[in-house]
Amino acid sequence: DIQMTQSPSSLSASVGDRVTITCRASQRISRFLNWFQQRPGEAPKLLIYEGTSLRNGVPSRFSGSAFGTDFTLTINSLQPEDFATYYCQQGYTTLWTFGQGTRVEIK
Amino acid sequence: QVQMQESGPELVKPSETLSLACSVSGGSISSSSYYWAWVRQPPGKGLEWIGTMYYSGSTYYNPSLRSRLTISGDTSKNQFSLNLNFVTAADTAMYFCVGGYSSGPPGYWGQGTLVTVSS
Numbered sequence A: 001d002i003q004m005t006q007s008p009s010s011l012s013a014s015v016g017d018r019v020t021i022t023c024r025a026s027q028r029i030s031r032f033l034n035w036f037q038q039r040p041g042e043a044p045k046l047l048i049y050e051g052t053s054l055r056n057g058v059p060s061r062f063s064g065s066a067f068g069t070d071f072t073l074t075i076n077s078l079q080p081e082d083f084a085t086y087y088c089q090q091g092y093t094t095l096w097t098f099g100q101g102t103r104v105e106i107k
Numbered sequence B: 001q002v003q004m005q006e007s008g009p010e011l012v013k014p015s016e017t018l019s020l021a022c023s024v025s026g027g028s029i030s031s032s033s034y035y036w037a038w039v040r041q042p043p044g045k046g047l048e049w050i051g052t053m054y055y056s057g058s059t060y061y062n063p064s065l066r067s068r069l070t071i072s073g074d075t076s077k078n079q080f081s082l083n084l085n086f087v088t089a090a091d092t093a094m095y096f097c098v099g100g101y102s103s104g105p106p107g108y109w110g111q112g113t114l115v116t117v118s119s
Helices: none
Strands: A004-007 A010-013 A019-025 A033-038 A045-049 A062-067 A070-075 A085-090 A102-106 B003-007 B018-025 B034-041 B048-054 B059-061 B069-074 B079-084 B093-101 B113-117
Touching: A004 A085, A010 A019, A019 A033, A019 A085, A019 A102, A033 A062, A033 A070, A045 A062, A070 A085, B003 B093, B018 B034, B018 B093, B018 B113, B034 B069, B048 B069, B048 B079, B059 B069, B079 B093
Parallel strands: A010 A102
Antiparallel strands: A004 A019, A019 A070, A033 A045, A033 A085, A062 A070, A085 A102, B003 B018, B018 B079, B034 B048, B034 B093, B048 B059, B069 B079, B093 B113
16 A cells, blocks of 8 residues: 655644645655645545646645655645645555645644 | 535444445436545544445455445435445544546545444
């Protein structure tokens, strides 16, 4: 199985901050990496697909980058509604795996 | 726009079978344009992929659940279902049905249904 290692597991930030979350795959997954946001009590919501593509309707302050097996989700100018848990997920193989999640909390 | 809604019992006894259905609107489960999947989330924990069903009938299961799991579709109802046998407390979770385009990302999610395994 492909393991996805996400870091950090949690972080504290203020409104207006820039936040970076990293996900590392245990093997090459091309760009088949998706990022999700999950607010408490809600289903996960797709933000970024194929490593760098912003889903329609997602604010442009969210961006994704890819370098080999390392992927990054960046949130520029954190907004109050961005305090949530973020997950990466690889779709390179038919056996999906998720990262452990990163909880973004208010400082 | 594809919409999905889970249904099924909220409480299942240990050693019994957990059965959930996902009703799909805005897309056909028999279409080659989509795939359909289940993901679960134990209380306070992360997301775990359960399995995926493709229009061809092919299914792929999480190896840790494969021996107890069946995912299938009912084209007459435009639903797909999850059956997990011999459940234990470790199967207590929020269960989400998920859909996506062809080889694209899982972009459509149901609201989830909490299933508790307890006697």
